[in-house]
Amino acid sequence: MTADGAALAAPGREAWRMFFRNKAAVAGLFLLIGVIVMTYIGPFFYTEDPSDIVARPLKGPGAEDVPLLGTDYLGRDVLAGVINGGSTSLRVAAVAALLIVFIGLTVGSLSGFYGGRIDSALMRFTELFQVLPALLFSLVVVALFEPRPLTISIAIGVVLWPQLARITRAEFLRLKNQEFVKAAKAIGASDLRIILRVILPNALPPIIVATTLVMGSAILFEAALAFLGLGDANNVSWGLSIGLNRANFLTSWWTVTFPGLAIFVTVLSFSLIGDGLQDAFNPKLRGR
């Protein structure tokens, strides 16, 4: 194991150096840190309650006695909504991503490691989830059960795992016949140990890239569900603000533009980081 670890560390360090030299990736990292600071530290500095009515409704930015980014259809502070709207989105997306990684890794590793009938059965199962339009299936799940944060995370998790399962499977297929795996088998390591301790650590880079990108998709899904009125109505979120203000968006662009910008920046940060990791850990794909 130590030998594997040492062999891994060297290219790993080189990859990180490449990652930090990639301007787009570093920009993504800063954007993400910015979003996290705004969401979790911002409320201590900008203490306006996002559900309080602070001024006349639908007043644009720059009008007199109006908060910086204007007010929404009820007269609530748009800026306070943007600052406080992120925690729900990020939490729901993070829980969904955990679920996606768990299902994806389980299905992908079993499928790739055992092959044969287990593989074809699991791949059929994966295909089933790939023919269902993902957002529609999430919508059905949330609509039939209740729109609570955990239900929403599950609804997003159960539709977005196939990609991760396929990537994990491909890595396991690539690695399972290599020397170090044969060596582990020869000394009598159990299947579970080989999967978790021998193959998985070596399969991690593409899995981490896919997880970063899937965080972006999960945030987009959460926002779309909230926009369609299937979010958690008890907490402010970016998607929910846009959905609620839809009736007046033509005359008051600020009510939908700023929350949308927040979603865009958050997803963009994950895309940039994901692309940077991809380039760093798989230099063969560079320049595509």
Add this chain to the structure above:
Amino acid sequence: MARIAQSLGLILAVIVLNFSLIQLTPGDPAVVIAGESGAGDPALLAEIRADYGLDEPFVNQLGSYVGRVVQGDLGESFFFNRSVVSLILDRLWPTILLVGAALLMAIVFGVLVGVFTARRPENPVSHFATVMALVGFSMPVFWTGLLLIILFASVVQWLPIGGMRDVQFDGGLIASWVDVARHLVLPAFTLGFLYIAQYSRLSRASMLEVLQSDFVRTARAKGLTERVVVYKHALRNAVIPVVTVAGLQFGSLLSGALVVETVFNWPGLGRLAYDSVLRRDAPVLLGVLLISAVLVVVANLLTDIVYRLIDPRIRVGG
């Protein structure tokens, strides 16, 4: 044939999944049905259960559900008292029109940009395409739609805000097509936007590869003009990966259509699904889910056929 059998298997699996979702849903359907007629005493509930076969074992219920669905019976809408199938048929064409237009636009523009950037790699357009792919992926579709409406229907009033036809429309057949096309532009662009950039990157990569290959060199050596080499010999090969990916992305296009139809009031399946959620109309919602899965399966089969037309070397197994 093997492909078709496999597809039918997938559809059957979706039907079973649909049924399981109904079963998993909290709440007793007999109480719901009784609630609609305004009463709920135990005798009536037992009668309803017997009428609808709700007292039978799970496997029998599943069997009769699959039987009904296969015969084209998706049940009745709770809200409209109409069969789900007729509701869906009304909404099917607008969605196919929207998704088809978005896909066609994405492939045509994507490949054009891809070919252009492959031949002039250092052109600013190439870098712009890379940036747009990233931006397109990160923008929530509904937000893109709302911004486009603000821009093109409000700031400059070139295009309609939403819907599929003008409410006061009155004119001939051709004029009505033009009317629908005018309404189609913004939603189709909103939906296709993300894919244009993606496909341009894909076709650029494969174009660069193809232009290096031996048969292109042969074609050039024969003295064919650059135009013939690029558009007749190389393009055909550069389109293949785009078609593959486009076929695989049909499901995500339908997901996008769900949001786009809601934003633009486009009377398609996505809008129907959204309205059904608001009306708590579960049979319609599950019907839309099933039909969408069927559409995805059909799209995948069509992709195989298009493949064969573009590249005669590919033989579909079976």
